[in-house]
Amino acid sequence: MSTVAPAPVRATGSPSPRRPMRRYLLFGLWVALALLALVPLAGDRQTVSLWTTALIFAGVSSGWAIAGGLSGLIPLGHAAFFGVGAYSSALVFAKYDWNPWLGIGLGVVMSAALAWLMTALAVRFKVKGAYFGLYTLAWGEMLRIIASNWDYVGKTNGVLIPFKPEAGVAQMQFSDPRGFYVVALAYGAFSMAVFALVKWSPLGWRLSAIRGDEATASASGINVSRSLSACMAISGGVTSIGGGLYAHYIQFIDPELGFNVSVSIDIAVRAILGGETLVLGPFLGSAAMTNVSEFAHDHLGDLPQMSLLIVGVAIIALAHWFPRGIAGVGLQLGRLVLRRRGSNR
Amino acid sequence: MDDRLVLQSVIGGLFNGTLYGVAAIGLALVFGVAKIVNLAHGAFILVGMYLVYALNRATGWDPLLLVVPTIVGGLVLGYVVQWLLISRLMGRGDGPLLVTLGVWIAIESLCSMIFGSQPQNVTSALSTRTFSIGAANFYWSRLAVLGLAVAFTLALAFVLQRTDLGRGIRAVAQDPLAAQLMGLNVARLLAATMALGAGAAFFAGGLSASVVPVAPGVATNLLLMSFVAAVLGGLGNIGGAFAAGTVIGVIEGVGSLFLPGTMKVFVVFVVFIVCLLVRPEGLRRRA
Numbered sequence: 001m002s003t004v005a006p007a008p009v010r011a012t013g014s015p016s017p018r019r020p021m022r023r024y025l026l027f028g029l030w031v032a033l034a035l036l037a038l039v040p041l042a043g044d045r046q047t048v049s050l051w052t053t054a055l056i057f058a059g060v061s062s063g064w065a066i067a068g069g070l071s072g073l074i075p076l077g078h079a080a081f082f083g084v085g086a087y088s089s090a091l092v093f094a095k096y097d098w099n100p101w102l103g104i105g106l107g108v109v110m111s112a113a114l115a116w117l118m119t120a121l122a123v124r125f126k127v128k129g130a131y132f133g134l135y136t137l138a139w140g141e142m143l144r145i146i147a148s149n150w151d152y153v154g155k156t157n158g159v160l161i162p163f164k165p166e167a168g169v170a171q172m173q174f175s176d177p178r179g180f181y182v183v184a185l186a187y188g189a190f191s192m193a194v195f196a197l198v199k200w201s202p203l204g205w206r207l208s209a210i211r212g213d214e215a216t217a218s219a220s221g222i223n224v225s226r227s228l229s230a231c232m233a234i235s236g237g238v239t240s241i242g243g244g245l246y247a248h249y250i251q252f253i254d255p256e257l258g259f260n261v262s263v264s265i266d267i268a269v270r271a272i273l274g275g276e277t278l279v280l281g282p283f284l285g286s287a288a289m290t291n292v293s294e295f296a297h298d299h300l301g302d303l304p305q306m307s308l309l310i311v312g313v314a315i316i317a318l319a320h321w322f323p324r325g326i327a328g329v330g331l332q333l334g335r336l337v338l339r340r341r342g343s344n345r
Numbered sequence: 346m347d348d349r350l351v352l353q354s355v356i357g358g359l360f361n362g363t364l365y366g367v368a369a370i371g372l373a374l375v376f377g378v379a380k381i382v383n384l385a386h387g388a389f390i391l392v393g394m395y396l397v398y399a400l401n402r403a404t405g406w407d408p409l410l411l412v413v414p415t416i417v418g419g420l421v422l423g424y425v426v427q428w429l430l431i432s433r434l435m436g437r438g439d440g441p442l443l444v445t446l447g448v449w450i451a452i453e454s455l456c457s458m459i460f461g462s463q464p465q466n467v468t469s470a471l472s473t474r475t476f477s478i479g480a481a482n483f484y485w486s487r488l489a490v491l492g493l494a495v496a497f498t499l500a501l502a503f504v505l506q507r508t509d510l511g512r513g514i515r516a517v518a519q520d521p522l523a524a525q526l527m528g529l530n531v532a533r534l535l536a537a538t539m540a541l542g543a544g545a546a547f548f549a550g551g552l553s554a555s556v557v558p559v560a561p562g563v564a565t566n567l568l569l570m571s572f573v574a575a576v577l578g579g580l581g582n583i584g585g586a587f588a589a590g591t592v593i594g595v596i597e598g599v600g601s602l603f604l605p606g607t608m609k610v611f612v613v614f615v616v617f618i619v620c621l622l623v624r625p626e627g628l629r630r631r632a
Binding site: 074124125130131134135139141142146148149261262265272305309312314315316320 | 376382430433434437438439440441442443444446447448449450451452453454455457458565569572573576604605606607608610611614615617618621622623
């Protein structure tokens with residue numbers, strides 16, 4: 001049993017102009033997706049709420065994938081950032097009547113700082129691989145314990161976010177659920193854009209090199225600590241925005257919804273299921289997972305846990321046959337189509 | 346500070362700690378040999394708990410006795426998981442980690458489908474009577490758990506040190522390729538390792554059933570504590586993991602003297618992070 005280093009993420013530039021077919025296909029895909037994104041607006045309340053949740057978590061998981069997919073780290077504590085974002089936007093709005101967007105901004109700054117600090121420490125002290133996963137998990141747990149014992153944040157009762165209709169759209173109070181859907185859509189698109197920007201930036205190339213072989217990357221003059229910390233800070237910040245949106249969407253946050261280990265796992269699972277190295281991966285994973293759990297909720301009423309069983313089996317199947325996730329399957333299909341066209345010519 | 350309270354917390358922590366220790370040895374073994382962080386370990390613990398609960402309901406025997414046959418279930422499940430699901434993926438990046446994650450999620454959902462999410466209680470004959478150390482009182486069941494945990498750890502150490510199976514497992518841990526070249530069946534030995542790891546998890550879960558309520562959250566807590574203990578003991582080091590688990594229990598006990606409610610666990614995670622940063626290879630050098 002020899003240990004094979006994971007292949008570096010392909011750090012190609014934007015699709016090459018020499019292969020116009022591929023470009024058209026990609027362009028068509030994005031246009032189709034953009035149009036599809038408008039469909040839930042015409043649907044009923046349940047459809048809107050389903051896709052709002054799916055999109056918020058698509059954004060959160062894209063944030064995770066910036067670290068988990070591009071750098072080769074396996075962070076298992078992203079609930080820390082999710083929770084910080086959720087609590088800061090909730091507290092700012094519920095306690096001081098400030099604009100929740102300000103709270104989200106605050107959450108992003110705190111999460112990014114926390115992510116930078118924990119990663120810099122980890123690299124400095126050579127906490128790697130599996131240890132890094134457990135190390136981040138411990139940070140998440142610490143925050144959960146603090147939140148459930150701190151009077152200021154309501155201990156285990158959490159924070160209720162009152163509905164203030166007079167506050168209006170600028171403060172994330174929507175009387176029409178479709179309003180929140182648009183916010184979630186914007187956030188999902190934003191996260192994917194950040195992921196793509198990082199992936200195809202000099203930072204992304206450095207991360208790809210570190211993922212391939214850290215020692216070689218370091219020897220070639222890459223500042224490993226800086227690159228990984230920056231990557232985790234961006235990842236934590238993006239995830240934290242989603243936490244803030246989610247708290248306002250369900251109008252409530254408590255330590256278990258914000259910081260529980262299962263939140264960290266859920267965030268990672270959505271990304272991995274969809275394919276954590278591909279731009280669309282986390283979105284596909286999140287959409288699949290939200291739909292499966294909704295389906296189980298509707299049609300298997302007496303066995304709501306069935307959705308988790310399906311997810312568990314799906315992860316095992318993916319690990320065996322589709323290591324690049326749902327998006328990877330799509331990529332392979334796309335290649336197949338392109339190749340067939342090529343041979344016909 | 347009240348002497349009785351100190352005694353009660355510290356020795357109570359020690360009793361909890363042996364439970365963490367026995368939960369940690371399975372994790373440490375699997376990591377040391379197969380180099381897999383077994384995320385399914387908590388699920389194995391959970392199944393062990395429910396198995397004791399179900400057997401106790403069916404037969405009415407004392408849960409502390411039922412813990413021993415429970416190990417067999419763990420051996421079988423661990424062997425099957427490694428043999429069927431993981432062995433093909435060994436050495437292929439994150440594959441094994443993902444499979445253990447999938448097994449964790451699947452098993453946990455199966456358990457809550459079968460047993461619901463309400464905490465269940467299992468009472469041993471020994472958890473009604475108490476004994477005292479100084480001014481502090483403890484249930485006899487706690488002492489029984491301590492004794493069984495120590496006995497199991499010693500038995501596992503014996504298997505690893507003195508039997509052919511154990512020698513094979515240690516050879517694989519040192520160098521799988523060399524072990525293969527010497528004619529050992531590495532895939533089978535890895536399956537046996539996972540079987541022993543799951544057996545330890547079932548045993549830990551089964552033991553905890555007689556002292557705490559049976560519920561998914563308890564298993565998650567045991568999983569976290571066994572991660573901490575396994576890392577502090579030097580992942581792969583059985584004795585170290587058990588000792589670290591015991592120490593964590595005591596730290597938690599001391600923490601509860603100064604901090605309210607669940608904050609005692611906070612101390613454990615602070616110690617964990619500090620230790621990881623200072624000595625990532627564990628508090629003791631790998632034997």
